[in-house]
Amino acid sequence: MSPFTLILIFIIATLAGYKVINEVPSLLHTPLMSGMNALSGVTVLGSLVATASAVAVGNVFLGFLAITLATINLVGGFIVTDRMLRMFKSK
Amino acid sequence: MGIYEVSALILTVLILLGIKKMSSPKTAVGGNLLGAFSMFCAVILVLIYNGIVDVELLWLGILIGGVLGYILAMRVAMIQMPQMVGLLNGLGGAASALVAIVVIFESYSQMGMFSRVTSQLAIAVGGMTFSGSMVAVGKLDRRLPSQPIVIYGHNVLNYLCIAGIVFLIIAGSVVQDRAAMFFALAAAVISLTFGILFAIRVGGADMPITISLLNSFSGLAGSICGLALGDPLLVAVGAIVGASGLILTGIMCRAMNRSLLEVLNGSVGAALALDDECGGTLFCEQTNQKKTVAEVLTEAQKVIIVPGYGMAVGQAQWKVKELLDVLEAKGKEVKFAIHPVAGRMPGHMNVLLAEVDVPYDxxxxxxxxxxxxxxxxxxxxxxxxxxxxxxxxxxxGTPIYGMPILRVDQARHIIICNMDKNPGYSGVPNPLYEQPNVYFLLGNAADTLDELIGYLK
Incomplete structure (x- = not known):
């Protein structure tokens, strides 16, 4: 993809995210944050490709570390958000 | 658009839908699951599309990370949520920086200028997110002192770091193969240092702002990583996280009447020296009050409870629920008033109270x-x-002038269950404490709440 397209995607996604997230009430700001946290583990996608295509042993190891960390981020974030959200009960 | 781009678009829309469902507690659980499902699909998509499904090492990493993430998430207590969020922010940042390092080490010579610059930038943003988050976690977990720590020449060091990072990003994008690796590592070291420098001088009560900002950074790091790799899904999802963190940062700053710059500068407001002015002498009038705490408590019909960080520190949320039950059993109307920055992260109080089954309405x-x-x-x-x-x-003229507050001072009677009568984090003495209709119960919140519950039983 061309740099121009990528930057366009960046801008559109930021605006769309801004619009949707602004509607989340402060009641749910902690779960929102941990949910967003989980999403920031999206970098696992990059780490998978980078690791698979790495040749040097050191690089493979760094990539492997990146996969592990990003997956902790992803899995931990979603589960902890789920735990929190299930606690919110109405009368 | 190819198959990957179309799938990326669909997944991004699903994730946005999931976030949209987060705007009500009724649909939020489903929203989070939708997000998790979309990310799961994204991982599978990437593995298949790149023909790397059969690389065992990748699965091993996913397995180890998944198990660790699961254990971490199941074991963490609600009170530790700010630390948990901080830790996850840091790991996300570290992963993005590592990916960028691997990309530069492996394929620098085949990369275009745009990829080179963004890779170096991803290292810098990811690195500072990681070290900044670790310092924040240390402070929240009380392994580090929660006061701002300012070292000699702090500002100068910060500017030097920023200048160094900018130089390394540029230099690391134009030089030949080997030198680029060196610049990448140097950028990593300096950005790690910068993360520590900026987080170490943020005080405890400013943590909601720092955590939100680091949240934004972790998303940004991922998004920049996506720019470097040319992956639209990574770019889009990272950008959404970045926007979310930015919104929360803005809300927190407004609610605390602080500018982001003030927070990062570690300025706690000018009034810290006023601490002593708020001694006991101001408050001796309580003894002549007509009504006792017990009378006020039993006579009240409409009650509002205002929780703050002290409730979290004293682990008093269970007692608060007990108090709520006793009050309601006596037929009183009880509500909770939640200030946006009460606690150590956005929405902290709501989670603690939800944990003890206080209905969210x-x-x-x-x-x-x-x-x-x-x-x-x-x-x-x-x-x-x-x-x-x-x-x-x-x-x-006081540091908190203009900050939106809960208008507790307008109520008929006020019972304050605080540790002491000292000013809060801002250092500004509280005139509320001098009102004649205020009753103090000083000490650990769990104990003083016990006392209140005792009066009602």
Missing amino acids: QLCEMDAINPEFPETDLVIVIGACDVVNPAAISKE
Whole structure:
């Protein structure tokens, strides 16, 4: 993809995210944050490709570390958000 | 658009839908699951599309990370949520920086200028997110002192770091193969240092702002990584996270009446020296009050409870629930007033109260509940000071002037269950404490709440 397209995607996604997230009430700001946290583990996608295509042993190891960390981020974030959200009960 | 781009678009829309469902507690669980499902699909998509499904090492990494993430998430207590979020922010940042390092080490010579610059930038942003988050976690977990730590020449060092990072990003994008690796590592080291420098001088009560900012950074790092790799899905999802963190940062800054720059500078407001002015002498009038705490408590019909960080520190949320039950059993109307920055992260109080089964429809936001204080018989403040400090409205020139507060001062009676009568984090003495209709119960919140419950039984 061309740099121009990528930057366009960046801008559109930021605006769309801004619009949707602004509607989340402060009641749910902690779960929102941990949910967003989980999403920031999206970098696992990059780490998978980078690791698979790495040749040097050191690089493979760094990539492997990146996969592990990003997956902790992803899995931990979603589960902890789920735990929190299930606690919110109405009368 | 190819198959990957179309799938990326669909997944991004699904993730946005999931976030949209987060705007109500009724649909939020489903929203989170939708997000998790979309990410799962994204991982599978990437593995298949790149033909790397059969690389065992990748699965091993996913397995180890998944198990560790699961254990971490199941074992963490609600009270530790700010630390948990901080830790996850840091790991996300570290992963993005590592990916960028691997990309530069492996394929620098085949990369275009755009990829080179963005890779170096991803290392810098990811690195500072990681070290900044670790410092924040240390402070929140009380392994590091929560006061701002300012070292000699702090500002100069910060500017040097920023200048160094900018230089390394540029230099690391134009030089030949080997030198680029060196510049990448140097950028990593300096950005790690910068993360520590900026997080170490943020004080405890400013943590909601720092955590939100680091949240934004972790998303940004991922997104920049996506720019470097040319992956639209990574770019889009990272950007959404970045926007979310930015919104929360803005809300927190407004609610604390602080600019981001002030927070990052570690300025705690000028009034810290005023601590002593708020000694015991100001408050000796309580003894002549006509009514006792027990009378006020039993006579009140409409009660509002205001929780603050003190409730979290004292682990008093269980007692708060007990108090709520006793009050309601006596036929009283009880609501909770939640200030946006009460606690150590956005929405902290809501989670703690939800954990002890306080129904969320009783948790009211500041703007919704403020008009109700004048006709409220009794307000019970539990471990909060600045967020109920009327100096924010009356005392021009104090650091909190202009900060939106809960108008507790307008209620008929106020019981304050705080540790002491000292000013809060802002250092501004609280004129509320001098009102004749205020009753103090000083000490650990769990103990003083026990006392209140005792009066009602």
